[in-house]
Amino acid sequence: MASLIHCPHCGVRPSQEFSIRGDASVVRPAPDAADEAWHEYVHLRSNPRGRHREHWHHVAGCRRWLVVERDTFTHDVFSVTDGAAVAREGGR
């Protein structure tokens, strides 16, 4: 059975309705930041075994960006939050 994601706007949906962008923990550096910071932001990603926060786009549903916290090993989903709410919390 497909992984089920509990979209805060649409309810429980199969993962096929979503498009996954990747790590949600990286933050875009300032435009004048050092090359190392940009290199890290653009190219370097950790590949954790366990809890991970990712950006998921509900393409076939409400078309909102969501932040999904899940376990990459067991596929357990711990939380799903609207991306805008997460950004607001982070003061962005």
Added chain:
Amino acid sequence: MTKTYISHHPLEGRIPLDPGIRAVDHLEVPRRQAIVTVMAADGEETAVAAALTTMSEPSLRFVGPGEWLVVSQSETPDGLLRRSLSLVLADTAYVLDQSDGRIVLRLSGPNVRRILAKGVAIDLHPSVFAIGAASNLLCGHISVNLARTGENEFELIVTRSLAESLFDDLRLMGREFGLSVDFSG
């Protein structure tokens, strides 16, 4: 004379001129239907939702936060619905006519939930998906807006370019129940 998309229904060649006997499970295709998209301006979501729910006739379909499809049975798709909504919602929302870009398919009958279950992954039990509920979802591989308009009646709104594919899929899904199809209106 300018020829608009509204003047030609994409399923015109698919539905036989003589549709035959109407079965208990029926797929009805409204020929002309006014559909508009309403998107609330930033921060005006609750005000727009309140204004839209007070209107009686056109039915409201949830798409996402601050976004709805408004479907009217009585108004013709010549921009009237868009104009009247624009007046009501003036500075709080963006209103776009979708009548020539979206197609409505209406499924009704006692087996309609079993037909839809072949393509739709959500729970369609009335305790979960009640009358008046609507949502964007995948039907097979096609993104549609599904709404429950009655106990055994659902409406699917699909983009014009995918209407033929969805129509074929629905016919296949309904074949075991002898689903009949016809235009209406």
